[in-house]
Each structure stands twice: as structure tokens, then as C-alpha cells.
Amino acid sequence: MIKTAIFDLDGTLLDTNGMWKTLGEKFLRSIGKIPAPDLSERLWDMSLKDAAKLLKAEYSLVLSQEEIIEKAVKMSEDFYLYEAKPKNGAREILEQFRKMNVKIKLVTSSDENLAKKSLKRLDLLQYFDEIYGKADKSKQSAYLNACDKPHEAVVFEDALYAVKTAKSAGFLVCAVYDFSEKDKETLKMTADFYEKELSNYIEKIDRILKGK
DSSP: OOOEEEEOSBTTTBOOHHHHHHHHHHHHHHTTOOOOTTHHHHHTTSOHHHHHHHHHHHTTOSSOHHHHHHHHHHHHHHIIIIIOOBOTTHHHHHHHHHHTTOEEEEEOSSOHHHHHHHHHHTTOGGGOSEEEOSOOTTSTHHHHTTOSOGGGEEEEESOHHHHHHHHHTTOEEEEEOOTTOSOHHHHHHHSSEEESSGGGGGGGHHHHHTTO
16 A cells, blocks of 8 residues: 655656756856757756766866855756746645645755745645655665655656666656656656656546555
8 A cells, every 4th residue: 555655846746857957058158168069968867966076077167066066056046936837737636645644755856945945935845744855866765765665655757767766666656747758658668657747647546556
């Protein structure tokens, strides 16, 4: 029986991936550097820490990794505070899980404070029992830290690499469409469930809670 629902933030609950897709390029241009044409693709699946490490090394930046992360987070802050919008069905599915007394956790690679501020503005913060920020979703511990009994939890994700990690850790996984994931066919085959809209999962919650 599923007792915990673990949600990703960017691309799953919030429509924010467009901003993150170009953040590395915008950061480099803001300090007078010209980004490589393939930079966005190379940075996409990286944690902020790994992205900062790459930028520092390849663009000979005098800034420390911590300073790069701080500046990148600052650049994204206004978007989270004033522009980010929930994806279709986000509020409704959180409300449904809450009514069914399922614990709700957030595991995001984004900054925890930004996530909280954005969710609070959208009146969604109230649904979460715990929030884990700056998570490295290439590692199983990102999800196991939120629930160490994967057979009792379901994970909602939009990125293939994150879906693979959660599946390898033993979680039931519901994949959600987002434009940023190119290999949608593999995403469908890897996840236990796949829907184009988060809202489409609402009528399937009973099946999900039973792990079917």
C-alpha cells in the first residue's frame, strides 16, 4: 500500500523548465562570456553543483563554485517569486492525496528556499510534509532520504534520468510529460505509469495507491 507521494518540482508540479533550460547561457552572458551552442543540452541533467564545476573549468571563471551557484540562484529567484505557474492538475492531485492521508514530499534539484517561496505564493506549500532541495537525482539517496521504504511510496517525475534512478531504488514511478524530455518513448517504457497531463492521474489515484 502506498503511504507516501514524492513529487518533483520543475517540469512536474511547476512549469519552470523553460527558464532552467537557458539559465547557464544567461549567466555566462551576464559576466561577458559567450556560451557554447550545446551548453544548455550539456547542463540539463546536471545538479547545480556539477554545472557550476563545469562552467568554472571550461570558461576559466575566477568565481568559486559557491559564488556561481549563488549568482545562478539569484537570477532564477524572480522567476520563482513572480512568474512560475503550476502545471495542470497540480493543486488537485495534491489535494486528493492529502484527503487520503498520504504523506506528500518534495524532492527537487532546485534551491529549497526558492521552491518554498514559489509554492507559498501559489498556495501549494501547505500540502507538503517535507521538502528536500538541491537533490542529486542521479543517486538513489535523493529519493531514499525522503522515504526509506520505496515499496510504500510513489514518485512523480518528468525527466528520464530521474525516473530511472527512482525505479532502480524500487519506487513505483509516475512519469509526467514535459517538453524538456526528448526521449519520451523510453520514458513511457521505464515508468510504471505515463500521462501527458498531471491532471490525468487524479482518476487513477486508487490504482496508484494499490501499486497497480
